[in-house]
Amino acid sequence: MSAYRSPFERLREKFDESERRCPECGYVDTEGGWRVTTSGGRVRYQFVCPTCDAVETRELRLE
Numbered sequence: 001m002s003a004y005r006s007p008f009e010r011l012r013e014k015f016d017e018s019e020r021r022c023p024e025c026g027y028v029d030t031e032g033g034w035r036v037t038t039s040g041g042r043v044r045y046q047f048v049c050p051t052c053d054a055v056e057t058r059e060l061r062l063e
């Protein structure tokens with residue numbers, strides 16, 4: 001239907017494609033991907049490794 005996608009979704013896709021790999025143990029998550037939360041003008045992406053519980057966080061500012 002509509003081709004419109006929000007910046008959130010585009011960024012999320014980008015993370016999902018490129019960074020599903022745990023930097024600590026090398027586990028590659030094929031399902032979960034990143035969790036996205038927003039607060040104020042910021043978007044926080046968090047990836048929690050299911051095998052070693054390492055937490056990877058990215059924070060972006062919305063323009």
Ligand SMILES: [Zn+2]
Binds near residue numbers: 024053
């Ligand atoms: Zn890990």
